[in-house]
Amino acid sequence: MKAAAQIALNSSSGRGVTYADARAVAIRNRSLTTKNGLVGHASESESLGIGVRVIADGAWGFAASSDLSGASVEAVAARAVEIARASARVKREDVRLAPEPAAVAEWATPYKIDPFTTSVEQNLGLLMQVDAEMRAVGGVTLAETGMNFQREESWFLSSEGADIHQTKYSTGAGYTAYAFAGSEIQKRSYPNSFGGQWQNRGYEQIEEMKLVENARRVGEEAVALHRAPQCPEGTSTIILDGSQLGLQIHESVGHPIELDRVLGMEANFAGTSFLTLEKLGHLRYGSDLVNVVADARQQHGPGLGTFAYDDEGVAAQATPIITHGLFTGYLSSRETAHTIGAERSGGTLRAEGWNRLPMIRMTNVSILPGEHPLSLEQLIASTDDGIYMETNKSWSIDDKRYNFQFGCEIAWEIKKGKRVRMLKNPSYSGITTEFWNSMDAICSREEWVLWGTPNCGKGQPQQVVGTGHGASPARFRNIRVGTAYRGS
Amino acid sequence: MLTKEQAGDFFDRIRRFSSAEEVEAIFTSSRFALTRFANNTIHQNVEEENSVVSIRTNFGGRTARAATNQFDDASLRRAVAASERLAQVQAPDVDLLPMPTAEEANAGEDPAEGVRASRFFDETARISAAERAEAVRGMVAVADRQKLTTAGIYSNSESREGIFNSRGLAKWHRQTLAEVSVTMLAENSSGWRKLNSPDVSNLDAMGLAEIAAQKAVDSAHPREIAPGKYTVILEPSAVLDIVGFMFWDYSGVAILDQRSFLNDRIGTQLFGDNINISDDVAHPLQAGSPFDGEGMRRQRVRLVEKGVVKRVVYARATARRMKNSEYAAKVGPIEATGHGFPLPNEVGEMPMNLVFTEADRPKRAPEKTVQEMIASTERGVLVTRLWYIREVDAYEKIVTGMTRDGTFLVENGKVRCGLRNFRFNQSLIAMLSNVEAMSAPVRACGEESFDMVVPAMKVREFNFTEVTRF
Numbered sequence: 001m002k003a004a005a006q007i008a009l010n011s012s013s014g015r016g017v018t019y020a021d022a023r024a025v026a027i028r029n030r031s032l033t034t035k036n037g038l039v040g041h042a043s044e045s046e047s048l049g050i051g052v053r054v055i056a057d058g059a060w061g062f063a064a065s066s067d068l069s070g071a072s073v074e075a076v077a078a079r080a081v082e083i084a085r086a087s088a089r090v091k092r093e094d095v096r097l098a099p100e101p102a103a104v105a106e107w108a109t110p111y112k113i114d115p116f117t118t119s120v121e122q123n124l125g126l127l128m129q130v131d132a133e134m135r136a137v138g139g140v141t142l143a144e145t146g147m148n149f150q151r152e153e154s155w156f157l158s159s160e161g162a163d164i165h166q167t168k169y170s171t172g173a174g175y176t177a178y179a180f181a182g183s184e185i186q187k188r189s190y191p192n193s194f195g196g197q198w199q200n201r202g203y204e205q206i207e208e209m210k211l212v213e214n215a216r217r218v219g220e221e222a223v224a225l226h227r228a229p230q231c232p233e234g235t236s237t238i239i240l241d242g243s244q245l246g247l248q249i250h251e252s253v254g255h256p257i258e259l260d261r262v263l264g265m266e267a268n269f270a271g272t273s274f275l276t277l278e279k280l281g282h283l284r285y286g287s288d289l290v291n292v293v294a295d296a297r298q299q300h301g302p303g304l305g306t307f308a309y310d311d312e313g314v315a316a317q318a319t320p321i322i323t324h325g326l327f328t329g330y331l332s333s334r335e336t337a338h339t340i341g342a343e344r345s346g347g348t349l350r351a352e353g354w355n356r357l358p359m360i361r362m363t364n365v366s367i368l369p370g371e372h373p374l375s376l377e378q379l380i381a382s383t384d385d386g387i388y389m390e391t392n393k394s395w396s397i398d399d400k401r402y403n404f405q406f407g408c409e410i411a412w413e414i415k416k417g418k419r420v421r422m423l424k425n426p427s428y429s430g431i432t433t434e435f436w437n438s439m440d441a442i443c444s445r446e447e448w449v450l451w452g453t454p455n456c457g458k459g460q461p462q463q464v465v466g467t468g469h470g471a472s473p474a475r476f477r478n479i480r481v482g483t484a485y486r487g488s
Numbered sequence: 489m490l491t492k493e494q495a496g497d498f499f500d501r502i503r504r505f506s507s508a509e510e511v512e513a514i515f516t517s518s519r520f521a522l523t524r525f526a527n528n529t530i531h532q533n534v535e536e537e538n539s540v541v542s543i544r545t546n547f548g549g550r551t552a553r554a555a556t557n558q559f560d561d562a563s564l565r566r567a568v569a570a571s572e573r574l575a576q577v578q579a580p581d582v583d584l585l586p587m588p589t590a591e592e593a594n595a596g597e598d599p600a601e602g603v604r605a606s607r608f609f610d611e612t613a614r615i616s617a618a619e620r621a622e623a624v625r626g627m628v629a630v631a632d633r634q635k636l637t638t639a640g641i642y643s644n645s646e647s648r649e650g651i652f653n654s655r656g657l658a659k660w661h662r663q664t665l666a667e668v669s670v671t672m673l674a675e676n677s678s679g680w681r682k683l684n685s686p687d688v689s690n691l692d693a694m695g696l697a698e699i700a701a702q703k704a705v706d707s708a709h710p711r712e713i714a715p716g717k718y719t720v721i722l723e724p725s726a727v728l729d730i731v732g733f734m735f736w737d738y739s740g741v742a743i744l745d746q747r748s749f750l751n752d753r754i755g756t757q758l759f760g761d762n763i764n765i766s767d768d769v770a771h772p773l774q775a776g777s778p779f780d781g782e783g784m785r786r787q788r789v790r791l792v793e794k795g796v797v798k799r800v801v802y803a804r805a806t807a808r809r810m811k812n813s814e815y816a817a818k819v820g821p822i823e824a825t826g827h828g829f830p831l832p833n834e835v836g837e838m839p840m841n842l843v844f845t846e847a848d849r850p851k852r853a854p855e856k857t858v859q860e861m862i863a864s865t866e867r868g869v870l871v872t873r874l875w876y877i878r879e880v881d882a883y884e885k886i887v888t889g890m891t892r893d894g895t896f897l898v899e900n901g902k903v904r905c906g907l908r909n910f911r912f913n914q915s916l917i918a919m920l921s922n923v924e925a926m927s928a929p930v931r932a933c934g935e936e937s938f939d940m941v942v943p944a945m946k947v948r949e950f951n952f953t954e955v956t957r958f
Binding site: 033035036038039040041042043044045046047048049051059060061062063064065066067068079082083084086087089090091092093119120121124141142144178180183184185187263264265266267268269271274355356357359393394395396397398399400402403405407425427429431460461483484485486487488 | 520521522523524525526527528529530531532533534535536537538539540542552553554555556557558563566567570571573574575577578579581616617618620621622624625628637639640641643669670671673678680716717745746747751832833834875876877878879880881882883884886888889890892893909911913914915918935951953954955956957958
């Protein structure tokens with residue numbers, strides 16, 4: 001694979017390019033699901049190929065192929081140059097890359113158990129145990145479970161001398177119990193909805209998730225939701241669990257800080273951002289308690305946005321995004337760094353695979369935990385009147401990332417510091433900066449979890465990558481709740 | 489790219505490498521190119537070529553799949569072994585059927601001839617990077633003339649897909665697609681247009697750019713009006729993006745799983761009597777393959793007639809399960825319709841060639857153009873597109889989302905001004921019960937749902953719940 005990357009680089013360098021890089025990538029995947037006691041889906045896949053990115057005549061070109069023969073790789077390099085010259089027909093200025101030392105490095109995700117060494121019987125056996133626990137609850141009409149492993153090995157070579165070999169593992173699992181009765185479908189998921197919890201780890205991730213231990217409770221809650229009253233509409237104090245807060249960060253902090261969005265490069269699809277350049281260092285994004293970082297380094301944790309080098313060879317970094325409520329940083333790349341006066345890229349360029357152009361993606365965009373000890377139960381106990389919401393059910397935000405609405409699977413009404421009753425169909429909505437400025441408490445480190453979002457889509461053609469979001473439960477004041485069902 | 493003959497040779501090797509009772513291979517092979525522009529310059533420009541074989545083995549009710557994009561013997565052997573290993577550890581599934589023979593797969597009306605004639609165009613496959621750049625230059629010129637900033641894409645692709653199985657089935661399909669999507673941005677407004685077609689001669693990039701630019705100009709300095717229930721005129725892209733959220737439920741498996749909003753509702757008057765929906769792969773404005781994930785011929789299916797949901801679609805095994813289920817008497821005709829996904833899967837099937845038909849439209853609601861809908865509206869909102877749509881309530885089919893890139897106030901039969909964008913929370917059942925007028929259906933594309941043949945719609949009491957800041 002590395003030889004193919006070298007052929008691509010050699011081939012492009014003879015064609016008058018001012019910059020070239022080649023990424024040869026091998027991806028292996030295992031995907032298992034069950035449904036109501038049967039295997040739903042069982043598959044493995046491997047995908048190998050090479051992507052070549054060049055600058056010629058001051059413009060970008062990219063070509064990729066799964067054919068790794070020497071002749072094909074040379075043709076791919078030639079095609080990338082031809083495409084770059086076509087790009088140059090419609091340009092305003094030449095592409096500028098922030099300088100970056102050429103790294104020569106090897107790195108691999110630390111793991112205890114290579115997930116691909118575990119047997120399919122073992123994997124399915126665990127999922128079937130979970131399935132049986134959920135379906136042991138009367139009223140559960142559908143039980144779904146899933147488990148996924150991925151191994152991605154890449155070789156990155158650049159015309160500047162970078163030579164980086166990385167191997168990344170990601171592991172995820174989760175399940176959902178559905179209960180259909182009357183005119184309602186209710187559901188509960190664990191540890192998170194829409195694919196469960198994912199991290200860049202080995203099979204030890206699965207073993208530590210307490211999947212079986214929580215399955216019956218999840219089934220019981222799905223059924224109990226049918227007896228719960230509707231979440232009221234109005235204004236309320238809300239407490240969000242860490243997984244929901246992780247998605248809130250993803251949508252209302254992570255995306256708007258992507259510098260390519262800010263600069264209009266995503267205007268046709270994902271949208272732009274309210275965080276225009278003059279707001280850097282000036283905007284009061286949140287309350288004093290809000291501290292958010294974008295941290296791709298291993299010491300932040302095994303998030304889906306953890307790596308040693310990004311896909312243009314820039315070392316992993318930690319960027320302060322919101323510092324005591326003040327907006328302090330964007331996610332940047334070598335091409336965009338100069339627009340914010342940065343001398344170096346923030347190291348956030350990633351691609352879905354060998355066949356996609358790397359672009360600015362969230363790394364691990366995390367809210368830091370509170371400095372003073374505060375558990376979720378203590379936070380609830382300190383809340384006189386409010387609603388505690390858990391596990392995302394729906395999410396939507398406008399194309400500049402101002403107005404959002406989230407629905408959760410379940411909620412509990414809080415009165416005088418106690419959960420007094422379950423509520424169904426909870427939702428809340430607001431404007432991003434107003435919301436973050438209303439945060440008046442966040443739980444401390446022991447409640448903090450580095451959640452994984454495996455399905456973040458962006459770009460044309462669309463690329464789906466995983467992002468990490470550390471969060472602990474937090475409280476927000478004067479939030480609109482129940483709007484999702486207003487007028488329906 | 490793979491040819492059918494090459495795929496057949498690979499399949500012969502795969503069969504030799506496998507000890508399974510049955511073997512199936514699905515081949516996909518594509519060349520895809522996309523030129524992307526923003527800030528009136530080409531900033532991304534890509535091309536990729538990839539071929540994949542996905543191998544399914546079957547051992548007496550136990551089946552699994554493995555895929556590779558490498559075609560040397562070692563890679564094929566590895567994929568076969570992975571598929572067999574995954575299959576053999578499972579408990580048998582009594583509902584799993586033997587793979588279909590060619591005769592079984594070809595039952596029903598043959599849409600293939602029409603599909604072949606309308607899906608592959610050399611002119612589309614041959615578009616070069618230089619030609620895409622010239623088209624982009626033209627769209628940028630439209631923006632420059634109006635002092636706007638533009639962003640968008642121009643893409644073209646050629647793809648081939650085939651399915652072979654050890655019971656003699658061998659099917660092959662090839663198609664092309666060209667697509668233009670263009671956004672025009674002004675200081676405080678924007679406009680958008682998107683279209684695709686297998687035949688590039690159906691795409692007028694400059695014309696799309698002109699419409700998007702006019703929307704940006706016309707919606708400048710948007711006013712804010714209070715959220716509430718409004719009469720809306722949804723352009724076709726807005727219609728397809730929102731209605732697309734209900735079609736996962738038109739599936740036998742969704743009924744059996746009790747996750748469909750059609751549970752206990754098939755045969756009832758769910759929508760207005762002016763709603764007729766079919767799934768028709770052979771429709772001249774549709775695209776896609778004429779066979780499903782098992783190689784079964786895709787049938788034309790009338791899903792909704794005069795507002796009554798008549799039936800859902802079925803893969804082979806789902807049809808058998810449904811016939812033996814407690815729902816059999818309540819779900820209309822039950823037969824394999826050629827809408828299954830590759831096995832094994834947990835979602836079964838789905839209609840993906842949807843056509844909002846003109847047939848049986850009551851005479852009292854003749855076709856109207858968007859301009860005629862505007863002219864007949866005392867006060868309402870004209871919506872170009874919808875964005876970030878997600879399901880809020882699975883059974884009432886409430887979805888939320890935002891308007892985007894051209895939202896206008898209509899008063900006294902005229903477009904008055906641009907509006908700040910709304911958030912909606914809208915039941916699709918209520919929406920399709922409140923359609924006052926429809927245009928002729930057109931091939932439409934958006935970003936939230938797959939392409940469909942849909943009309944523009946005038947809908948009363950559309951539920952806007954909030955307004956954003958722009």
